[in-house]
Amino acid sequence: MHYLFEKGQPHGKKLLLLHGTGGDETSMLEIARFLDEEATLLSFRGTVQEDGMNRFFKRNGLNQFDLVSLEEESDHLIQSIRSVSEDKGVSLDEWIFVGYSNGANIAAHMLLERELAVKNAILFHPMSLGVDTQKFSLSNKAFWLSVSENDPIVSKEASNQLIHQLQIREAKVTIAATHSGHQITMDEINQAKQWLSKH
Ligand code: MLT
DSSP: OOEEEEOOOTTSOEEEEEOOTTOOTTTTHHHHHHHOTTOEEEEEOOOEEETTEEESSOBSSTTOBOHHHHHHHHHHHHHHHHHHHHHHTOOGGGEEEEEETHHHHHHHHHHHHSOOSOOEEEEESOOOOSOOOOOOOOTTOEEEEEEETTOSSSOHHHHHHHHHHHHHTTOEEEEEEEOSTTSOOHHHHHHHHHHHHTO
8 A cells, every 4th residue: 555654753753644534644633743743653544536636445326335345445455554563563552543524434444443553543543344244342542533524425324323332432522622624623633732742
């Protein structure tokens, strides 16, 4: 997969960035550098194309997810994460996912459905993809999520379902409520930064 790697300071966080639909490996850089200016960054470009827009898995219309593609692309992404991490000497449990929208959705899916060493995730405007086949505990993982009451893409049910899926598996979940639809606001980035400083 196409990716960008930027080595940070030894004590900086290790942030693994996953963009939203139509983004690329550069889309989350500014936010990530604001979250921790000393961070090491690894950012992937989704390999699925939808009308010229990059995504991490296929869909057949808004929120009509292609679950075969979701599983294949999750495996593909995990393979790439493992191989780059080994190459760059970063252990998997050091990474913190930072995903937005489609990128947040695949991050949550990987942590719910695969036993991954990655422990923490910052998810901007994620939703449940409706897949829930595993039972292993997430008690060693912490999630920060932003949820907007007037998000035109993520319904209250879909975000609540994800929160429920995480909490029932004993993950630590911090929720930031926002009011600006599906967009990432400065206020939520500041809240994420504060959370990150403790994780
Ligand atoms: C998805 O396709 O993962 C969600 O609808 C969010 C998005 O539009 O990227």
